[in-house]
Structure formats: C-alpha cells, structure tokens
Amino acid sequence: MQNTPLMTAETLAELTALRRDLHAHPELGFAEHRTAAIVADRLRKAGLEVETGIGGTGVVGTLRKGNGNRAIALRADMDALAMPEETGLPYASTTAGAMHACGHDGHTTMLLAAAEAMVDQDFSGTVHFVFQPAEEGRGGAKAMIEDGILDRFPVDAAYGLHNMPGLDLGVLAAVEGPQLASSDSWSVSFRGIGSHGAKPHQGRDAVTAAGVFLSQIHSIVAREVDPLEPAVISACALSAGDFAALNVIPDTVKIGGTARAYSAGVRDQLEAAIGRHASGVATGFGIEADYTFLRRIPPVVNAATPTKIAQLAAVNALGAGNLRTAFPPSTAGDDFAEFGTRVPGAYVWLGMGETRENGQHHNTNYDFNDACIPYGVAYWCAVIAKELG
Template sequence: MTKHPDFDLPALVALRRDLHAHPELGFEEHRTAALVAERLRALGLEVTTGIAGTGVVGTLRGTGRAIGLRADMDALAMPESSGKPWASTVPGQMHACGHDGHTSMLLGAAEVLAAAPPGITVHFIFQPAEEGRGGAKAMVEAGLFQQFPCDMVFGLHNMPGLACDEMAVVPGPQLASSDSWTLTLRGEGTHGAKPHLGRDPIPAAGMFLAALQTVTGRIVDPLQPAVVSACSLRAGDPKALNVIPDVVEIGGTARAYTPLVRDQLEEGIGRLAHGIAAAQGLEAEYTFIRRIPPVVNEASATQVALAAARRALPKVRTEFPPSTAGDDFAFFAGEAPGCYVWLGNGPAQDGALHHNTGYDFNDAALPSGVAFWVALAREAAS
C-alpha cells in the first residue's frame, strides 16, 4: 500500500487490525477509548472523554452549523474463527460487526478534516456499547447533545454484499425497533402421572407459542413489516421427567418500524399471554421492554448524506431494503435530524456476515468510508 494523498492509509489499516486484535465489550472499551482520544488530541481537536463511561467526542470547531458523526467502538461476546493474523487475542470476544472499521474510518476522516477544516463544527462521536448495552441512550442521558449541540447527526455501518466503493443512502426506515418481552406462566406442579392434581403450565406454553405468530399475521397490517420471535424457553428438569413443573418461562424479541406497530406487538403478545393463561387456570406475568426505537432517516439529513455519497463514491444506491436488526443510533436521531447509511464491505466470503465467528471488516472499505465522512462534512458546510 502507498500513502493516501489525504491520510496515511497503511497506518489506518494497522490501527484497524490492532483494534480487531484487542476487542472490548460495551462500556469496557478503555483501551480503545484511550487510543481514540490520543489520536484526536494529536490532530489538535478538542477532546472530551468519559461520556457515559467510555464515550469520546473530538470536536473540530468552526462557525455556523454543527454536525455529529458517530462511530461505535464495542465488540461482541463471541469467539473468532477467522484465522487472520490480527484475529482477536481476547478469548470469547471479537469484532464481529466491524466496529473496529467504523472507529478507524472516523479517525481517518478526522485526520483529513483537521488538516483542511470544512468551516463548520464537526463533533466526532465515538460511542460505547452499541451491541445491546445501551451506549447511545447512556450518552444522551449524560448530556451529549447539550454539551455538543448538533443540527444533524449521521451514522454509518458496513454492509457485506455491497462493493467496497458502493453505498446505500435511503430515506425512511433503515432498522427496526429492538424490544424484548418475557412471559412467566405460573401453575401448580404435581406428579407427571397425576396431572389432574395440579395446573400444568406446559400445555399453555405450547398453545402460546403456536399462536404467537397470529400477532404479526392477524393484528398487524400485512403491508407493515413486523417480527415476533420466541428465543428462550425454560421449564422443568430433564433429570425429573415425572414432575410437572410449577412455572414455564418464555422470552423473545419484537421488531417494528413504526410506533403503531410497536404498540400492536406489545399489546398483542400480552393479550394472547393473559388469555391463554386465564383459559388454563394459570397466572401470567408479562413484561415488554422497549430497548431501541427504529432508525428512520430524516429527509433533509438524508439529502445531505446522499449528495456527499455521490461526491465521494462511484456507486450509490437510493433503494435498499431495511434491516430487521436494530441500532441504538436511533437515540441520537431522536435528538437531531439523523441519517444512517450503509457502506459496502465486499462479498460475504465463507458465510462471514455480521455476528459470524468468521467475520472480518474489509480494509479495502477504509478509503471509501473516510472519503464519505469528509465529503459529508464539506456538503453540510455548503
């Protein structure tokens, strides 16, 4: 590799691989945050650390409009099987979603913009704990947007299957809400040979699971995407196969793109749970936990991002299907007009999609990501 005309690409690749080799889970990104802060200070940016624990913001001051550019820093609690020389050195932890690449690209953009400022204020936001631990919400609650007001905020995520010089910038829903639900069916345990002497929660659990998809199939408008999945089931003891248990515990996830459908899922699962419990003479304890709102791109921010993508890359898609995955960037977009874009990560070789043990961020995407962030700052200033 040769030195990129605007930033040191080999150094950025080395940084990305170093981050990949040293993954840290949400709110534990101490090494990563220190490295990020050190590099931002070396560029002459104002640096604030310790936001929601391990969050970092680097600010390049200008006049007029202020924008926020977000990169997530955390890894996942899973082993790595990629076999790369820079594979994770931490057992049971790996960068399986490309946050090492996201962090590196934003640092590369900071390098370019610090050398040739766009004129506006740019807040480089390095977020902890995107992977389900609530980092964005924690940063917002810690006063992120009071301390660093933004007229617009932007997020970027790599997407295997798109070319490394290709982006997708689409208005409207990009990612679904990500909510959790739990149900405890409580009966009365008894001998397995004398079920009439108790109140068996297991048949009720079967009825509930069999009917669960009627929530999406018969309550939600068929033209509105929605997902309800049961992902956990606990009952009885395999070492006591003649005992009907007192309790069955079920849990899962619910996904939607609109507040209405989100409400319908919460109400529909609960109504089904309580109805079946009542019919079987059981008690039902139901909770629906709203974790992450949907990511919905705002029109004006999307126009800025689209113009920047077309300036920076040769291939830009304006149609791309939304994902039923979630991203807590939604909390940032709830504070300022936001846009979330997709950057190609090349072919998904050997099944190495996001959250796969064989996944590795594609270093060939680094220049594209840097170019987009730089173009975005300049487009927002125009």
C-alpha cells in the first residue's frame, strides 16, 4: 500500500485490516453485537463519550469541542445481509448465510476512522457519530429514534453516506432533492363467498375481483401520478385457493406488493389510490376488502443547506473535479430517511471505482473497495470542519 494525499499507508493498512475483519464476521440486523463492541471499544479508547444499546445494538460516540452550540449527526450502518457469499476472498464471511454485500463494513470503518481522526482536530460544537443497526429492511433507524436518540443527542443536521460501485473511485455525488425512494408494503384481502366452481352464482367470486383489482392498480402510476414524479407499484404476492381443489372457488384472495415514491405527496397518493381501487372493486363485486398499507421507509430527500455543506466538504476533501452535483436517484431505500425527515439531512454516494465482476450491491460477489476508505474518511472530517469549523 502507498501513501495517498489523504492518509498514510500505515493508517490505510490498519483500516483495511479492520474492514476485512468486519467483513469476515458479518452480523444481521439487531445482532451486531461483535461489531458494536469493536466500535464502542475503539471510540472509548480514542476518548469519545460512548453510549451503547441504543435501538438494540446501536452505538453513539460523541465528540465536543469549543463552545459552539451547533450539533450534527454522522451516521453509518453496521448490519450485513442474510445471504451467502461467493467471492472466495481470503476474508470472506465466516458466518453461513450472512454477508456484507452492501458495504456497511466499509461504512462502519470509515466513520470510526473519522471519529478517531477528529479527536486531534479543532472545531467548535458537537458531533455525534451514529453507528446504526439493522438498515437492511429491519428498521434500525426507527428503533434508534423510538429509543430517543434525537432527544438524547439533539442535532441540527444529519449526514449519511453510501458506497457506489461503478462511480469513479474517490468521486462523491452530493445532490439536492430525492436520492432514494420510499419503500412501503401494501396488501389487500378480498373476502367473498366461496362456492362450487360450477356454480359461481351461488357465491361471491373474490378471485375474479382480485384479477380486476390487479389490472386496475397499474393505472395509478400511469393515470393518476404526475408524469414528472417517479413512482412504482408492484404486486409481488398472491395467494388463493388450492391446486388440489380446482373445482372450488375460495372465500378469500390475498394480494400484496410494494409501493415506491420520491416525495411525501406521491407516497400519500399511492396509499390512498391502492385502497380506493380495492374498495371500489369490492363494492362492484359485492364483497369485502381489507386493506393495509405499511409505511416502512420514507424517501431520502436531501435538504438544500446540508447538501451545500456536503458539496463544499467534498470539494475541500477530494477536489472540485471529484464532486458530482447530478446523479440519478435509486429506487432502493435507506432508512437514513428516518433521520432526514426529522432534521435537515444530506445523503451522498461515494465512488468505489471499477469493482469485481457482478460486484453490485446485494450480489453474492460484491466486495467493498478498500481503496475508497481515505476518501470517505476525508469527506467525513471535512463535513465536520465545514459545519463546526
């Protein structure tokens, strides 16, 4: 390893070893006990105030300097995914069925290194380094908020970062507005009256009703949502009847799926429209519909002021040529949104450069690129300097 302008070879080697150790020992959401212990131990050794067990396995390390009143949160996620690893790397997962396939091992390493680096730097204010459990669909951010993180550690702004394969190494995309979609679940149970398959007139057919509903909901995005606002509705599960009884029309059909949007308004619109179609179809067929819309993750929408600070920090840390102020949003979700909807937030993408073949997020062949560690650490330190300098 060579020195980079941002980090000595020795530091990078040490952080790479830490990242690979976390990679070899992935832990699923709310079970990040080993990871959280390593994080808390290093933060304490560096001299930060540390609180553990927030929202399950969450850790907050706090660094206060000077007499500034401003406080910010920098957030990293710690969890792995429930999937096998097929990289064949020497530091591949040693836990069957768990893999760091989203790079949260790298996120944890970079934020920890930034906390350690800032101990010796001057600034005025408070930084809370937030190590969040269970980002991958298990509600870790919400758990931390329900555990009072924003009351115990009030902040004026929150910052998040995610690695991005394919974006040039050391390039950082910081874009105002929508970054990631909301990720919600919906389901409808149509309850009719079952009957003999040969005598449908003696019942109320929920199967045909569900078929009509399924074709109607695809008109919501096409005909109701503003064409300039992206949205997705997909039906992903459907259950009814029994293939061993093809002469029986069942009482109940259950159908469910996902809904995604980039604004609170469109999200509300999807929730209302799916329910309206469900009850409209049920009325038409003379049956009942039970509708549930489960709000899982809000959209990540970057606010103007923290986005500007993120951009200035990227220019200072990485150079003006390495900042992208335009980058396409993702239809994936990230529960950083739980922070970003409560305080102004900015969520940025850090380029990992060309990566392994099939090295996209959530692929069994993914691996975080350790070469981007110095850039991520430098960005975090620059955000603190810009916010509290």
